[in-house]
Amino acid sequence: MANDLSAASAAKLTSDQLVAKLAALLEDFTQDWDHEFEGQMGRGTTLLADLGFESIDIIQLVVAIEEDITHKKVPFDKLLMKDGRYVDDLSIGQIADFLVAQL
Amino acid sequence: MTTKTLFIGMDGCTYTVLNEMTRDLPGEGVTMPFLAGLMAKGVRAKLRSTPNPLTPPAWTSIMTGKGPGEHGVFDFIRAEDKGGEVYWTLYDSRDVDAEMIWSIASRAGKSIAALNFPLTAPPPKDTNGAIVPGFIPAKHLRRNSHPLGLFERIKQAIPGFDPKELAWDFDKEKQAMETLSDADMENWVRYHLPREEQWFHIAEYILANDKPDLMAVMFDGTDKIQHQAWQFLDPALMPAERSELYNRVRGVCREYFGNVDRYIKRLVELVGPDAQVFFASDHGFTATVEVLRINSYLEDLGYLKWAVSDGSEQALRREASDFANLDWSQTVAYCRTPSSNGIYIRVAEKPGDPGIPQKDYNRVRDKLIEDLKQLRNEDGEPVIVDVLKREDWFQGAHMKDACDLTLVLRDNGFVSIRNLKPAVVKRPNPIGTHHPDGIFMACGAGISDEGMVGKRKIVDVAPTLLHSLGLPTPSDFEGKVAESFFSETWLSEHPVKIGAPTVRGGEREKSEEMDDNEKKQIIEQLQMLGYME
Numbered sequence: 001m002a003n004d005l006s007a008a009s010a011a012k013l014t015s016d017q018l019v020a021k022l023a024a025l026l027e028d029f030t031q032d033w034d035h036e037f038e039g040q041m042g043r044g045t046t047l048l049a050d051l052g053f054e055s056i057d058i059i060q061l062v063v064a065i066e067e068d069i070t071h072k073k074v075p076f077d078k079l080l081m082k083d084g085r086y087v088d089d090l091s092i093g094q095i096a097d098f099l100v101a102q103l
Numbered sequence: 104m105t106t107k108t109l110f111i112g113m114d115g116c117t118y119t120v121l122n123e124m125t126r127d128l129p130g131e132g133v134t135m136p137f138l139a140g141l142m143a144k145g146v147r148a149k150l151r152s153t154p155n156p157l158t159p160p161a162w163t164s165i166m167t168g169k170g171p172g173e174h175g176v177f178d179f180i181r182a183e184d185k186g187g188e189v190y191w192t193l194y195d196s197r198d199v200d201a202e203m204i205w206s207i208a209s210r211a212g213k214s215i216a217a218l219n220f221p222l223t224a225p226p227p228k229d230t231n232g233a234i235v236p237g238f239i240p241a242k243h244l245r246r247n248s249h250p251l252g253l254f255e256r257i258k259q260a261i262p263g264f265d266p267k268e269l270a271w272d273f274d275k276e277k278q279a280m281e282t283l284s285d286a287d288m289e290n291w292v293r294y295h296l297p298r299e300e301q302w303f304h305i306a307e308y309i310l311a312n313d314k315p316d317l318m319a320v321m322f323d324g325t326d327k328i329q330h331q332a333w334q335f336l337d338p339a340l341m342p343a344e345r346s347e348l349y350n351r352v353r354g355v356c357r358e359y360f361g362n363v364d365r366y367i368k369r370l371v372e373l374v375g376p377d378a379q380v381f382f383a384s385d386h387g388f389t390a391t392v393e394v395l396r397i398n399s400y401l402e403d404l405g406y407l408k409w410a411v412s413d414g415s416e417q418a419l420r421r422e423a424s425d426f427a428n429l430d431w432s433q434t435v436a437y438c439r440t441p442s443s444n445g446i447y448i449r450v451a452e453k454p455g456d457p458g459i460p461q462k463d464y465n466r467v468r469d470k471l472i473e474d475l476k477q478l479r480n481e482d483g484e485p486v487i488v489d490v491l492k493r494e495d496w497f498q499g500a501h502m503k504d505a506c507d508l509t510l511v512l513r514d515n516g517f518v519s520i521r522n523l524k525p526a527v528v529k530r531p532n533p534i535g536t537h538h539p540d541g542i543f544m545a546c547g548a549g550i551s552d553e554g555m556v557g558k559r560k561i562v563d564v565a566p567t568l569l570h571s572l573g574l575p576t577p578s579d580f581e582g583k584v585a586e587s588f589f590s591e592t593w594l595s596e597h598p599v600k601i602g603a604p605t606v607r608g609g610e611r612e613k614s615e616e617m618d619d620n621e622k623k624q625i626i627e628q629l630q631m632l633g634y635m636e
Contacts, residue, residue, distance in 0.1 A: 032266075033242060060243045067225065 010070050011103040018096035019043050043093035106374045108571040110319040110381045115326030116542050117387035120336050124360045134357045135364035145546030146588050149558040154496040155444050156386035156537040162221050167201040168565030168580035172499025174201040178443045202605035204565050213316040216309045220321050232315045241270035261304045269301035292355045295324035303366040310373045329388045333535030377548050379571045383564050384541035390533035391516030397438045400526035408433035427520050441517050445506025480527045488513045549593030556587040575602025
């Protein structure tokens with residue numbers, strides 16, 4: 001029930017609100033990594049180029065987003081795959097826009 | 104608050120090695136003198152593992168008191184056969200469809216600590232105590248530790264704490280089953296020394312500071328080292344004349360076991376004489392001497408067809424992976440992974456689907472069992488000594504997810520799924536493999552001093568630990584309290600009680616069958632991991 005309510009409230013978030021939530025999540029997610037990114041994470045921050053993500057990290061991030069933000073499973077394949085191949089990188093803004101469309 | 108129950112897990116630990124490490128050997132002395140003392144005044148039994156003695160299902164049975172048919176964990180990877188394709192994913196704590204003792208104890212108002220146990224990530228948020236999961240990469244250990252802030256607390260409190268040294272490294276762990284050079288093998292054993300030291304320091308810190316009612320830590324170097332270095336540990340394989348390499352590698356192995364003895368001593372001293380201390384392993388160990396290429400044999404019998412390789416780098420990588428690479432349109436029965444030691448029979452859900460019609464299932468399966476038992480090695484010995492039907496061994500809500508047939512090989516080996524001939528070949532040297540009999544031992548206040556007693560089942564560990572904590576056995580547990588582990592006096596003062604059934608927490612509630620998008624997502628995740636092309 002709690003998850004249902006959380007999922008319902010997540011569905012009302014705007015893209016900008018989701019950017020803020022994702023940035024906060026990623027600040028926590030990567031706080032003890034060895035990446036060289038400095039400054040504020042925002043809509044344009046990218047997972048691979050800026051934060052040094054590897055494939056296992058994307059899997060863990062999907063789980064973290066589903067547990068902490070959406071509170072339900074989300075078809076991330078629609079975001080991660082384009083024309084049958086993996087996207088080269090993803091920005092926080094792209095993830096936020098995708099979530100708005102999915103929730 | 105004082106710790107009532109200390110549980111030390113030792114992955115793959117066997118009396119074959121433990122008996123050697125706890126006795127006085129010429130030129131070596133006693134490698135584990137403290138444990139030797141505990142064993143001398145306590146009780147122990149062989150512990151029968153799950154039908155396929157494998158880490159994920161076996162530790163899950165230890166933590167839930169239920170078999171794989173009920174808890175739903177059968178292998179490292181989970182797969183769904185959907186007509187023309189097989190979908191793969193990895194098991195995690197959300198796949199465990201049974202309540203773990205950590206949650207049962209928490210609900211009863213007890214505090215717990217569970218360190219380095221598999222299938223505990225992501226950790227249930229209702230846990231009253233600490234969870235630092237095993238089998239998780241270093242970068243993700245902090246977020247998968249419970250409660251929030253625990254990881255930082257550990258980091259600040261323990262000098263030399265290094266998550267990279269502590270956590271699961273996928274690239275390194277792959278070496279467990281690879282053929283290594285002498286130098287690499289020695290390094291492989293050494294790699295586990297600082298790793299285990301890190302887990303010990305966390306356990307020591309949590310135990311000294313939090314004093315949970317149930318304190319549990321698992322050391323898994325035993326399994327990893329025994330896979331590669333079995334020939335240096337099994338007394339039956341000791342050479343008449345020891346080479347320099349033998350002495351060197353055995354020396355590092357003994358250093359590892361000596362360290363574990365030091366960890367045990369410190370943890371036992373911390374809980375004090377009023378506590379009860381338990382040890383268990385998920386399975387034992389033994390030597391495997393031959394390789395059964397099971398899918399190759401099934402091809403000979405006409406049950407499967409291999410996927411046609413185009414010779415590309417991608418295809419070669421797929422061929423070399425540990426996931427069966429088959430022509431699904433022409434495959435009736437096959438083995439998915441080496442660790443499963445099992446065979447799936449494909450049943451067509453509707454006409455035109457690949458697989459056999461449901462009405463032919465029993466006939467085909469009986470014929471397959473007969474075929475499997477016919478297999479002989481070059482010396483004429485039967486290779487497969489038993490074939491377990493899933494309804495006989497995996498009864499429960501998840502029986503349909505079990506292999507149709509589980510193979511027991513004469514040397515307890517794991518099968519190979521490589522596309523190579525011949526189907527059976529001798530190994531150049533024996534290596535370590537899982538034996539179904541592990542260890543279960545106890546000592547401390549109220550514990551019997553009988554020494555070796557009758558064999559127990561792996562599902563008995565959970566109710567025994569709960570009983571030690573003063574909690575009843577949930578009525579839906581498969582396991583029973585190992586009453587022979589307790590003194591008569593203690594048992595008369597603490598009679599075994601059966602209590603309410605377990606609760607499947609909201610977080611552990613298994614999700615319904617994945618929809619198509621979820622399946623696609625999983626496939627892509629595995630592709631990113633390099634498991635699939």
